[in-house]
Amino acid sequence: MDTIFSKIINREIPADIIYEDDLVLAFLDITPVNQGHTLVIPKKPFTNIFDGNPEVLAHMMKVAQKVGQALMQEKLADGINLVMNNGEAAGQEVFHAHLHVVPRITGDNAYSKPKRASCTPEDFLAVKTKMVAALAR
Numbered sequence: 001m002d003t004i005f006s007k008i009i010n011r012e013i014p015a016d017i018i019y020e021d022d023l024v025l026a027f028l029d030i031t032p033v034n035q036g037h038t039l040v041i042p043k044k045p046f047t048n049i050f051d052g053n054p055e056v057l058a059h060m061m062k063v064a065q066k067v068g069q070a071l072m073q074e075k076l077a078d079g080i081n082l083v084m085n086n087g088e089a090a091g092q093e094v095f096h097a098h099l100h101v102v103p104r105i106t107g108d109n110a111y112s113k114p115k116r117a118s119c120t121p122e123d124f125l126a127v128k129t130k131m132v133a134a135l136a137r
């Protein structure tokens with residue numbers, strides 16, 4: 001599995017790398033929502049949350065916490081969104097897993113409110129039944 005992010009890991013193309021350890025790399029997104037928008041990626045590629053090693057995913061979250069704290073300390077953010085697009089239907093464009101750390105500035109209106117589905121009590125019950133069974137497997 002080779003994407004543009006492998007080229008960044010291998011230093012074949014430039015990126016603004018802000019953090020690196022044995023498991024992950026963090027670099028600035030090339031089309032930031034706000035300045036400081038960072039991507040945290042695993043060095044050993046996997047596609048997304050569905051095939052990722054849970055320990056590596058947990059480490060990505062730890063590094064996202066450090067990046068978020070740094071963005072707040074440096075006054076590059078008033079808050080942050082953590083976003084992970086998993087699968088084409090969810091808007092994933094680069095199929096090498098990545099966690100977006102998106103700095104938000106008060107009043108930036110960077111994201112519109114998501115649409116909401118209408119669910120009847122029967123819908124909730126049907127979904128709950130399926131999910132409880134699936135999670136117990």
Ligand code: AMP
Pocket residue numbers: 004015028029030031032039084085091092093094095
């Ligand atoms: P996603 O829609 O979650 O797959 O997002 C992919 C992200 O990768 C986008 O926000 C892009 O701006 C970002 N991106 C793509 N190529 C590069 C690159 N060479 N350097 C930094 N960020 C990139």
